[in-house]
Structures are given as structure tokens and as C-alpha cells.
Amino acid sequence: MALTELTSAPSLGALYPKAVLTGFRHRGGDLPDTEYLLPGVPVDVAHLAAYDRVCGFRLTDDLPATYPHVLTFPLQIKLMTAADFPFPLAGSVHVANRITQTRPLTLADRLDLRVRAENLRDHPRGRQFDVVSTATVSGQTVWTDTSTYLRRTGGGERDRSERAEPPAPRALWRVPADTGRRYAEVSGDRNPIHLHPLTARLFGFPRAIAHGMWTKARCLAALEGRLPGAYTVDVRFKLPVLLPATVAFHAQDGEFSLHDARTGKPHLAGTIS
Known part of the structure; x- marks a missing residue:
């Protein structure tokens, strides 16, 4: 693995136009043998507070x-926008995310952040790969994030198994129309599908959709105070949350889920261990 150390965070303002210019071109080939390192990252108090407010944390x-x-x-x-990455950013669908923290992280921690891609594999509807991010403090890995992406290259077969009746909700949440824009401000993820109905329609969505990582964070916020200091939280993103929305949250025995409050269609299913 070729390690490239950075002195500052990459500019998303420069990277997003690059992603647009490369369009939907399928380059093919293997995942790059590249790992990026950004050492000594402090946590900005104001940014953390803004993130907490958007996602519902204390x-x-x-x-x-x-x-x-x-x-x-x-x-x-x-x-994912580098010339040697085999898939364009546009059209790569975030289908799952697994996070493990080995201890609570605090404002006092300075984080050495690393990112790499691995585990390119076949999927019935295309190809999957993982983007693995880690945070270390004083040489100890304290946090690992694995985001799984699907790049569709063919029709494939959808899961046509009968959906189970969603569980009785523990809470109902109203998700405002501006949720995608508010989360984009704190996350930097300004994918057009999350921002406005007009830009979402360009990519086949009738309305803007919530970020998958916002839905995961919102579920964890609902469990705040009941989570251990060290744990793994694993989620599968299912049908998108079209904004605005009312969603039903359920949690029991280490499992949680998010459904459309009216239709019962699943948005997210997760486990905590």
C-alpha cells in the first residue's frame, strides 16, 4: 500500500467539479494501491456542535x-475521484456502513486519519467495494469506518422476498425538506440528490433524499446514553428517505430500523454489538 501523507484536508470545492467532469465514465481495473494519511486533526468545537444539532445529538x-x-x-x-479509481463517483451507491469505536472519542483527541479502498468483489447487480477509514490516537486505532459502495453494471435480480410487517414504532420523526441541505453544510457531502428537488430529478429521484449517514446518525442519537463506550454499529441502507418525510424508528435487543411511517417501506436496518 502506497501511503501519501497530506498536510491539510482536501478541498471538496475543487473535488466535486472534478467528479462532474469525469461524468459517468467507467474506467475499469483494480482498486488503487493508495492510502491517504492526514495526521494530527483537531476537532473544531463549533463544527461538532453544528453536527450534533443537525443529527439530534446532545x-x-x-x-x-x-x-x-x-x-x-x-x-x-x-x-474516489483520482484518475486511477476504477469507478466514477457519480452513480456509486452507498449501500452499507459499519463503524467500530474501541473507546469514547472526545474533543481532546487529535486524530490521525487514514483512508483506503479494498475488497473489490462481484455483486448480482454489478460490483462492490469498501472504502475503509480509520482514526488513531497516539498510534492506537480507536475508530474504524467501512463504507460499502455498489456500482451497478447490469440489471441483476432484485430481492423479491416478501417484506415483513414493520415493527411497532418507538418514535415518529418528521424530517424537514431542508434536511439534506443542513447535513450537507456540516458534512461537506453536497451531492445534488440531497439538496433540491430539481437537482434530485436530474438523477431520477422525484424529490431530494436524505443522506444515508444522516439517517444512521439520527438513529444513534435516539439511543444516546444507552450505548457502551466501545461498540460496533452496522447498517444497511435500503430505500431512500424522500424529503420531506415522516419516518418510524424502532429499536430492541441490539437491533434498530427506520421505515416510512405511512407505507412501512424500509429505509435502514442496523445492529449494535
Whole structure:
């Protein structure tokens, strides 16, 4: 693995136009043998507070398990827009995310962040790969994030198994129309499908959709105070949340889910261990 150390976070303002210019071109080939390192990253108090508010967390010195994801996001985009990456960023669908923290992270931690891609594999509907991000403190890995992406290259077979009746909701949440824009401000993820109905329609969505990582963070915020200091939270993103929306949240025995409150269609299924 070729390690490239960066002195500052990559500029998303420069990377997104690059992603647009490369369009939907399928380059092919293997995943790059590249790992990016951004050492000694401090946590900005104001940014953490803004993230907490958007996602529903309490304002404390502890970092939500999902928060380092937004710190590594510029490195992820730099990796996925590089000339040697086999798939274009546009059209790569975030289908799953697994985060493990080995201890609580706090404002006092300075994080060494690393990002790489691995595990390119076949999928019935195309190809899958993982973008793995880690945070270390004083040489100890304290946080690992694995984001799984699907690049569709063919029709394939959808899962046509009968859907189970969704469980009785523990809570109903109204998700405002501007949720995608608000999360984009704190995460840097300004994918047009999340921002406005008009830009979402260009990519086949009738309305803007919520970020998958916002839905995961919002679910963890609902469980705040009941999570251990060290744990793994694994989610599968299912049908998108079309904004605005009312969603039903359920959690029991280490499992949680998010469904459309009216139709029962699944948005997310997760486990905590």
C-alpha cells in the first residue's frame, strides 16, 4: 500500500467539479494501491456542535461514533475521484456502513486519519467495494469506518422476498425538506440528490433524499446514553428517505430500523454489538 501523507484536508470545492467532469465514465481495473494519511486533526468545537444539532445529538465533549466519518469524507472523495479509481463517483451507491469505536472519542483527541479502498468483489447487480477509514490516537486505532459502495453494471435480480410487517414504532420523526441541505453544510457531502428537488430529478429521484449517514446518525442519537463506550454499529441502507418525510424508528435487543411511517417501506436496518 502506497501511503501519501497530506498536510491539510482536501478541498471538496475543487473535488466535486472534478467528479462532474469525469461524468459517468467507467474506467475499469483494480482498486488503487493508495492510502491517504492526514495526521494530527483537531476537532473544531463549533463544527461538532453544528453536527450534533443537525443529527439530534446532545451537545457534549464526546464525539458521536458517526462524527469522524465527516472528518474523513474529504479524503474519501479525493481517493474516489483520482484518475486511477476504477469507478466514477457519480452513480456509486452507498449501500452499507459499519463503524467500530474501541473507546469514547472526545474533543481532546487529535486524530490521525487514514483512508483506503479494498475488497473489490462481484455483486448480482454489478460490483462492490469498501472504502475503509480509520482514526488513531497516539498510534492506537480507536475508530474504524467501512463504507460499502455498489456500482451497478447490469440489471441483476432484485430481492423479491416478501417484506415483513414493520415493527411497532418507538418514535415518529418528521424530517424537514431542508434536511439534506443542513447535513450537507456540516458534512461537506453536497451531492445534488440531497439538496433540491430539481437537482434530485436530474438523477431520477422525484424529490431530494436524505443522506444515508444522516439517517444512521439520527438513529444513534435516539439511543444516546444507552450505548457502551466501545461498540460496533452496522447498517444497511435500503430505500431512500424522500424529503420531506415522516419516518418510524424502532429499536430492541441490539437491533434498530427506520421505515416510512405511512407505507412501512424500509429505509435502514442496523445492529449494535
